[in-house]
Amino acid sequence: MNDDAGAEEVLTAALTDTGVAIRPAGPDDSVAGVRPRWVALPEATEEIAALMRVTSAHDLAVVTTGAGTKLHWGHPPERCDVLIDTCCLNEILEHEAGDLVVRVQAGVPLDALARALAAKGQELAIDVPLEGGTVGGLLATGIAGPRRFRYGTARDLIIGITVVLADGTIAKAGGKVVKNVAGYDLGKLFTGSYGTLGVIADATFRLHPLPTARAWVTATFDRPVTETQGTREDEKGVAFDTASVDVADEIRVIVPAVAESQAEPSAIEVDWPDVNGPCVIAVLVEGAAAAERARAVQDMMGEKAQVADEPPEWWGRLPGLPGLPGPADRAGDEGVLLEFRNVASRLPGTFVGPFSTAATTGTRPAVRGSLASGVLHVALPPGTEPAAAAAFVGALRAECEDAGRVVVLTAPEEVARRVDRWGHVGGLTLMRRVKDRFDPERRMSPGRFVGGI
Amino acid sequence: MTDAVLTRLAGLFGELLPADAVITDPVRLRTYDCDGLTYHRATPGIVVLPDTAEQIAAVVRLCDEYGVPFVARGSGTGLSGGALPRTDGVLIVTSRMRRILEIDLQNRRAVVEPGVTNLAITEAVRDQGYYYAPDPSSQQICSIGGNVAENSGGAHCLKYGFTVNHILGLEIVTPDGEIVELSADDPGYDLLGAFIGSEGTLGIATKITVRLSRAPEAVTTLLAAFTGIEAGGQAVSAIIAAGIVPAAIEMMDALAIEAAEAAVNCAYPQGAGAVLIVELDGPHAEVGHQFAEVERICRESGAFEIRVAASAEERAAIWKGRKSAFAAVGRISPAYIVQDGVVPRTALPEVLAGIDRLQEEYGIRVANVFHAGDGNLHPLVLFDDAVPGQGERAEAVSGRILDLCIEHGGSITGEHGVGVDKSRYMPKMFTEEDLDTMQLVRCAFDPRGLSNPGKVFPTPRLCGEVPGVRKGVHPLVESGRAEQF
Amino acid sequence: MDPELIKDCVHCGFCLPTCPTYLLWGEEMDSPRGRIHLMAQHVEGTPVTDEMAGHFDACLGCMACVTACPSGVRYDRLIEETRAVVEREHVRAPEDRAIRGLVFALFPYRRRLRAMRLPMRLATRMRPFLDRVHPSLGAMAELVPPPARPVRLPPRVHALGRRRATVGMLTGCVQSQFFPRVNAATARVLAMEGCDVMIPPRQGCCGALSLHSGRDARRFAKRTIAMFERAGVDTVVVNVAGCGSSMKEYAEVLRDEPEWAERAEALRVRDLAEYLVELGPVARRHPLPVSVAYHDACHLAHAQGVRSQPRELLRGIPGLELREISESAICCGSAGTYNLFQPGPARELGDRKAGHVMATGAEVLVSANPGCSMQIAAAVRRSGKGEMRVAHTAEVLDASLRGLGARALGRA
């Protein structure tokens, strides 16, 4: 006991010696239920490096957090000694408006960044479906919102990065010019890596001018799916009943027409709070002559469609109950949140998958997300029976087969234990090899990522 | 590598591939000795022309087994010597793998083999109103596999992004001969993003899923003539400041215009010291609106003549001069170097002034053609190889231009890649730590360093067998030819 | 092989996608860029090896690469010089030598060709046997059109109406033997458009076959120049793409003999379509309700840059619907003597072209080269999809000017 306490003191001293603000971790600091021993608050890239050298020397495991909005995503870490909180790395380092480029530290809150850019008539064209996040969190999870259809995601807009590796090496890649093919693109590699390769210190993004105008066209569809009862004969000529589920003809016609139309929508989103009920489809058009183009979309979407210059209140938010997700360590009492991609069958898969799966597993999923790019979020309400939730995940994967991907973003322990969080991962062996090179001692968010990386 | 090993390998390849797909005749081999950058040459040890991914995997596995380096080649149009062969190695050429495997317009994607040319994809879907967006000037011939390796861009990348933004999935053969699928839709590390632009050093792409884009409703192309390059640059800044993202903004200076006139009679306005080509595309309403704006800005910045293409032919006529510019300088100069550097758009005036000074200092002419929208310069450094010393001076100017780019926070290459040609500039742009970190990726994919060795990175480096565990000193390290990593 | 010409190649590869052999085999050595590289190797001292000669022989001489090249490489001159070197320095296999000897002894001489017509007909029936002996003999037999009744043209055809010009006309060796009606149509069209047409009798070969195969063409060139000088014309209209392109090169062929080169310069050579567009139409076009696919003969489109004129003339005919053939810049594989020496690839290219032609659904295939028409018609026949009606641009114009109706077109 004494020895342990002694060792703890030595470590605390070593960490404090770096000059970085260190405090002991409290219960509120847990990472998906795992409580770190210290929280470090570095203010500069050099400070992160100093910390990493100490953790390297003493074999301490490290998890990085921004505002903590997505800290409960992914597996709980196998171990966590130091939580690096990037809150004090909150400077916008460079914004040369004429170059449409910004370089920011990882801890900069996204809303603060948006305000600063808007003052110059520009924006980082990623809609994060959660409030309060930071640049680092956005990058580590690679999350994106409605306008991914037009602008892509963080990996498409990042042009430079500075990272600190497990051993304290500071490395950068890319630069501050949009067009650049010198060297490997570490920015993309770190985007969506859940903190398992190193600490992102700052990043440089390509910006877009704020659109001069925006308009949303929304329409409600009472029955997004149709069920057809029929009979068929098997090879022996014996008749049997069949039921087939399909996306409603209306939607099947309208959505592709809008997506391919020359009105050039920036996003096409669906909100389907209950798969047994109606859904709302909303289309965003931006830029010059937005109003005119919105009218063209309205014509395509039928009489019920309405044009507004404000988004519907659910726009660009995660599905599920109000209040989800909550503060950092609420994984235990939250519902299940899935990311659901329809790789090769965007439209029918989006509707038929959750609908059929809900019926067979007795669950009540809520669906929201991008119809145009086939990336949706599916939420199961808190209190969903863990077995049913697990069954839902499995059944949804089976339903969409090769054409879809289901990733469990958040899930209560009980559910998490029963499911394969990540599903199919191509190139896992290569990913393990990458991890081995960057973090051979497995100290960076160990176990949080695909294949237990 | 001894000849005996190569002979043995050639025999083994012969058992895997059709007879005409393994080339060992020296005269034939030599035709593969360079890509679009002809001053680096090396005759490959063996050339193979595989037909399938399985054949590539089998060839690579044998290379791995025998420790023989291999280099992938598409159409050999690269401008940085990326496909420069190894005399002691195997050149794997994808020019027979040119089938379009699948076109899925509903989901806006196509699956193609690596040897398919960039333009062939667009041609296959053009009638349906789609296209493949990245458009390098070499699009009629460069292979999509080469595009993936170089993360190629083109004039229209200003608005639509580069190859990496349009690739949805890859099938690759890893340097140890495994066939692996990488998809933008799978969770996990963005290995797709890491592979694209890695110049063949992380393996060979054998199947490529590309995003198809909807052809825009309206396209307007405008040519504005200015008396000098400064005024043109000012117009570019003003257009961007006005919140307009054109599909393309290209600029040419007086010398480049002269060359283009000589080659293709593009008939640009008389007396122009610079021309700006601005292309706007998108919905009719939007383009119309932006066009008025761009025209006003050009006039206010001093354009003395503005032409607007009214038809596809007129648009082609405007682009003709620009697109032929590289090859065209061959008509005003016996030899030239095509440089490729990037600077922040706001630093353009300073850098151009710097290039002017270099011209005077070295007595070498430089023609400037550039993607002004994203600060990507293509200075064409002209010289006469018959005049002693001129080649060296041109080489020096070309290098100094890259220094200028780095000084101004730019890059040593915007689209042509590092290859063999620019690896020596990498340490000027990146620190040793940066490069070592990139090497980690290399070692993960290719621990033995057999996939296109000697490209991108300045010093050949070896990856330790197991991280942390170092065995005896490697002979290459001992002899000073490599550093242990 | 002129090293200066070789140096013009910047190795950009822009010519690759239009090269038929690169399209077939996807190898560098059988692309224009690769062949130029081989030439450079030879210039640097590598002797002509069997492999090297094989890659030069495989070149169709279609000159699509010349059109595609942005840096103005004169591949046409390079390959001619190269072929001459190959002929001089390279010893071919005996059977190849025999076939080449046969073709060059035959084709440039109209009397020998005429004598061949009967045996050729016989040969058609013996095709399977010939194929076995040597594929080239088989190919020769397959290509032969049914023998045509000879048409004797007068030495001078008078302009109809006001005379606008006096021109000479080349009748061509293969053309006059196998497609005499094309020559008749050409003469009529010129006359109806107001030209006096001088047709020197006993015209020999213009030298095209030799020139394109690396044999000395100077003798043929001089004869032809002298012949038209005697006829008193300064403009010669040619209706065979291959002949037109080589006549346009006379000055270069004769560059070592300045006096002759000057005489060559003085002779204006024009393709029929090119000439008619320059002249401008006066004769009345009668409607010709027919769909035609226009095939760009390489020696017209690539070697002479004549692409828009034939299309313009065809579009000028009321009722005629012009359809474009995809991959129009790619050679059909006929390429002069190519289908005789390289029957394999020639056949593959022919099949490919025939596929594209049939895909247009056009009723008649129009081109300005008898070789191409023969080649594509043979490929269509091989595909088992019936007979393709073929016509020369001149015949289509003739039918319209004379108000013959569409049915007359392209029927034997």
Ligand SMILES: Cc1cc2nc3c(=O)[nH]c(=O)nc-3n(C[C@H](O)[C@H](O)[C@H](O)COP(=O)(O)OP(=O)(O)OC[C@H]3O[C@@H](n4cnc5c(N)ncnc54)[C@H](O)[C@@H]3O)c2cc1C
């Ligand atoms: C006149 C001219 C204009 C050009 N314009 C542009 C331009 O506007 N924009 C631009 O970006 N580039 C341009 N380029 C450069 C060049 O065309 C591109 O880099 C192109 O992507 C190369 O394609 P390729 O098939 O010729 O590849 P190659 O030259 O054969 O190879 C290039 C690199 O890719 C690797 N590689 C090839 N195939 C594969 C594969 N299947 N898997 C893995 N690695 C592979 C090779 O090893 C090599 O490192 C131009 C070149 C020329 C000659």
Ligand code: SF4
């Ligand atoms: S002439 Fe034709 S076949 Fe010969 S190299 Fe040129 S394009 Fe190829």
Ligand code: SF4
């Ligand atoms: S296009 Fe011209 S310059 Fe380019 S490789 Fe071909 S011949 Fe050479």
